[in-house]
Amino acid sequence: MKKIFFVFAGIALALVSCNKEADQNVQTQENLASYSVVIGTSTKAVIAAGDDASHMDIKWADGDKIAFKLSDDSVVGATVTMDGTTAKVSVKVGANTITDAWFPYSAEKPSGVPDYQGANSVDVPLAMTGISGDTITFDEVTSDWAIVRVPVKAGINGEARTLVFVKFKNNNPAAPVQVIQKNCATLLSDDVKYFDFVVPSGVESTTEIIFRDTNGLEYRRKGSAYTFESHNIYELPTIADIDDTGRHIWVFKGEEGPVDNPLSNNAPFTYWFRTQADRFATMTRGADYWTQEAWVQNEAQFKYRFGFAPSLNDGGQGKSSSTWGTISESKTTINGVENQVMRFPVHVGNYPIFAVKITKLGTLGNSRNFKLDVNSILAENQTGNAFYGRSMPVKYFDAVTAKRTLSETDTEGIYYFDFYNDNLTFKFGDGSSREKLPSSRALHFTTWQVQIPDVTYSEIQSPLPTCNIYWAVDGKVDFRQSGFEKGASGRPFQR
DSSP states (O other): OOEEOEEETTEEESOOOSOOOOOOOOOEETTEEEEEEEESSOOOOOBTTSOTTOOOOEEOOTTOEEEEEETTSOEEEEEOEEETTEEEEEEEOTTOOEEEEEESOOSSOOSSSOSBOOTTSOOOOEEEEEEETTEEEEEESOSOEEEEEEEEEEOSSSSOOEEEEEEEEEOOTTSOOOEEEEEEEEEOOSSOEEEEEEEESSOEEEEEEEEEETTSOEEEEEEEEEEOOTTOEEEOOOEEEESSTTOEEEEOOTTTOOTTSOGGGSTTOOOOBOSSTTOBOEEEEOSSOEEEEOEEEETTTTEEEEEEEEEEEETTEEEBOSSSSSOBOOEEEETTEEEEEOOEEEOTTTOOEEEEEEEOGGGSOBSOOOEEEEEOOOGGGOTTOSOOOSOOSSOEEEEEOOOEEEEEOSSEEEEEEETTTSOOEEEETTTTEEEEOOSSSOEEESEEEEEEEEEEOSSOOSSOOEEEEEEEEEEOOOTTOOOSGGGTTTOOOOO
């Protein structure tokens, strides 16, 4: 496949590309017809944010596979080999002649940008325009193409992922959806790996890049909106967090959790806070789950409340518990500064699902709500707080109620919030508008809590009603599963 060669102010960026002329004799030996292949038009493209002198050329490269249509209507492939600056192919034609040819190789001649492209090439679609002696000339099938360059490197949390495909998706609702896929077997490392997509030009689109690794996990990144100009190159910011950023798991079993997943390994977020003054609900830690005793929300209206908060805002700080029964400011070293309060890190591009397994909601009284409440206080808005932790570039706050149900039995249910597929928006900035959480980075929250308020009974309950808590997780969804127990690695859900 052709590769692309970028020139940035005289510095070459890897990719191999354009015009190749060659001299070679047509000779038929054992039914092999040998040709030189050239691209007839010198096609150039400016780099979107680059110098006007920057350009690219389309060139043949070793290993490019060209499709040849023969006079018997069969299609055969031939691979390019480079001899200096000359590109050569040898085509097994038998008793036939060549009637057409195109690149990249496929059973059908391309009419536009191909949906599947090579992992290490830039597949600008070309077709034969003529044969003259021992030379076959190719030119563009369409001029309506641009290039999106996706730089990727290994993240720092967890082992480096091996990718099995990378996809580019056009998210313009006014245009037909097109997904362009590059299959690969790429182990990410500290060195940047480039995936270069040929995409349709002239379409305004918010870029979305989708990765899948050998564990079957997918990671999605949405970027800026572009109107892709023909023959332009758009290089996205380097993606370096295809890893465990944003993954959390809590298994509520006994004092220390299951043997292979002790709670001490699950970050400091190991307690269920209540939102009242004393912060804690009465909790009994059992062999297979914890049991939370409700607190009275409104005695006159027979209302009760339950709640789960990995992190809770208290006095301008996001607090979490690493000890039993009391609030502890979980401090750590952040960006080289000691004793910083940890915010609750969420990365909905890596782990777009927040799920809990608890007592079936239908058994918890009537008229109940179920919501996720968040707050990402800006550091500069925290008064009297010496421990700022990770600051936020913008404030996200308020609650969402659009939970889904993965499964239910007579006594238990798995409920979750899907940040990617559902339109889960929060107030942001000054609160005058709402936005979805960005999928391109980790966010650090002072408050992250599930609330089950307004649980109504016909009278005051004695003893107080209870709710069992089995586990909670930030993950990915696989609707073939109905439980978490077999996925204690922290990946019970997969998309």
